Amino acid sequence: MDELLIRGGHLIDGTGAPGREADVSVHGGRIVAVERRSTRAAHRVIDARGQFVAPGLIDIHTHSDFTLPLNPRAESKIRQGVTLEVVGNCGFSAAPALPGRAGVLREYLASSAPWLPFGETSFADYVAAFPPTSVNVILQVGHHTLRIMTAGMEARPVTAGELASMERLLAEALAAGAWGLSSGLFTAPGCYADAGEIHALARVLRRHGGAYSSHIRDEANHVDAAVAEAIAVAEATGVHVQIAHLKLSGVDNWGGAARLLDTIAAARRRGLPVDCDAYPYDTATNPLRNLLPRFVMENGIRAMLERLARRDVRERVRAEIAREGLTNFGRIPSWDAVRVAVSPHLPQEAGHTFGDIARRRQVDPLDAVCDFIVADRGETRILVTSMNDKDVQQITGAPWVLVGSDGNALATSGVTSQGKPHPRYYGTHARVLGACVRDGLLTLPAAIHKTTGASAAALGLSDRGVLREGYWADVTVFDPGRIAERGTYDDPHQYAVGVSTVVVNGQVVIDGGDHTGAVPGRVLRRPA
Ligand SMILES: [Zn+2]
Incomplete structure (x- = not known):
């Protein structure tokens, strides 16, 4: 029976x-x-x-490795029908955390994994200790993590010896069951890697049958070059490349979705193993510090905190933002587009924008931003509305673009219910199968294919x-x-x-x- x-x-x-x-x-x-x-x-x-x-739906891009150990029931995901989460994305992973380096990693990841206790571990021990959960999990090892283990937060190319160490750690993680390597070339320390470093690691992936996913180097003013850089990894090494949360950030870049989709579709037509995913929202979430110019993060969190307390540094930051827009996010209409998601020192500010906060404090918004980063020791997390609806709809409506929430499995009670995180953590897949289908963006079989059969194919799951x-x-x-999703930005x-x-x-x-x-x-x- x-x-x-x-x-x-x-x-x-x-x-x-x-x-x-x-x-x-x-x-x-x-x-x-x-x-x-x-x-x-x-x-x-x-x-x-x-x-x-x-x-069961596949959430192909998440950071639930930071919450599943705290909330193995994965409520916010499983209640949408998600049965598999791909974690360890954007270059971030909690392992390997080697003796002497685990503290730096913990400090570095605190803005993404504020409640996760973790310490020294090899990748194999990490896999062995990962708890049973309500969803299946695919783990990746993060490039930031590998770099922190070898070169720390230093703003420079790795030496040949350091690269060999990263290759060895990657091979160990793959042997322990990691599906592949993720990178986050948009921020430190991953952004210090050149193409040679990434290609060398991709060759390790090829030898072990692993895959590569990338939060690309830029999603704003230089997004085309960043997409090309990701495609080049597939071209040079034959490794499967997953471009994460495809978007055009910043008002100067709005309207480019068709162009970007064409570029990726053309690579796929040439037979290159390239996929991309997206979440159906015009708002991103990130550590607040990642909105500032990259020099701010050089040599790590402590160096950053000292810098941001200085008036001359703030003037330089202000000038760079006036010239280029926000790092990673481009020009935004105003600081009302940036709202606090989690602030350890002022949790009651969650949901308020830096426009609001600055007006209330009668300070310049950038000073409010820097004050938050300093007081939260870099751990402030924000939402930034930096995309345009038409681009989001075009990307979401492409039947071959896969679905990744870029969000953590949370619950409405307990430790993961804190702050005001992005509603996509609760609603991405319900929105794709619900509102996106009802609004005519996708047929239901196409919406389901994106997040099941097509995602499994991209992962090589047979x-x-x-x-x-x-x-x-x-x-x-x-x-x-x-x-339908029910979460909102306010609730x-x-x-x-x-x-x-x-x-x-x-x-x-x-x-x-x-x-x-x-x-x-x-x-x-x-x-x-
Ligand atoms: Zn990312």
Whole structure:
């Protein structure tokens, strides 16, 4: 007898094909039959009449490695139907953290992982200690982390010896099960790497069958060169390249989505293994310090704090921003576009913009920004509305652009419910399957394909992402008329609605809309 039969639903299989009526039988964690009007017996029958049945959704770009150890139930994600998260992105990973370097890494990651306790660990020990969670997890090792382990926060090319150390640490992580390497060339210390350093690491990836994902060097005034740099990695090494959260930031760059999509599509037509992902929002989130010119971060957090206390440094920063716009984000209409998400020293300021704060304090907004960074020791996190709706819609509407929330798995209570994080942490996939489909941006089979079958293909996963006999039983049952996000910028900690059942590795995690407490997810190791 099968363990589970999902009966009577309208099945969209994840391949992009139109839906059909079909029942799904599950046994031993796998899908054992997909057939019209099944007569197979099962211990548990889930009535999916009036609902749609899809593969579990893949969140291809997240930072939930910073919250899953604190919140293994992954509520904000699983309640949208997400069953797999790819973590360790943008060059950030909590491992390896070598003796003598773990403190620098902890200080560096505090603005992204404020509540995560971590210490010295090899990547293999990190994988072994990663807790069972409600979602499956793919781990990547971060380039910033590798650089901090070898060259610290120094603003220079690595030496041959340091590069060899990074290559060795990367190979160790891959052998321990890391799926690949992520980079964050937009900020220190990753931004000090040249193409040669990245290509050398990509050659290690190629030898081990690993993949490369990149938060590219610039998403604003130099975004075209940055996309070209990422594509060149695929061209030079043959390694799969995932361009993270594709966007055009800054008013001077708005309107360029079609051009950017054309560039990537052309590379794909040439046969290069390149994919990209995006979140369907016009607002980004980042450590506040990353809005300032890159020289500010040279030699690490402490050096930065000393610099930003100085009037002459602030004048230089002010002049550079007036000339170039914000680093990474370009020119914004005003500081009202930047709002506090998390501030350790003034948690009550979450939700307020630097326009507001500066007016209230009667100071220049840039001084308010620098004062926050200093008082929070670099840990202030912000939201910045730096994109334009039309670009976001064009990118989201491209059926081959994958879906990554760039957000953490959170919960509405407990340690991860603090601050006012980006609502995309709770709503990205519900928005894509809900509002984006209802607004006509995508058909439902196309929306589901992006975040299931196409994402699995980009990852090289051959037994997930499609509802097919023999595949792992990751399944989402939802009401297409009801699925929606509920979080807002003012009140982000709200679960999405419309998902009734979620099955992970054959076990029911969301049942009748409620979390069962099950944690059947595991770390998916890169196939040898
Ligand atoms: Zn990123």
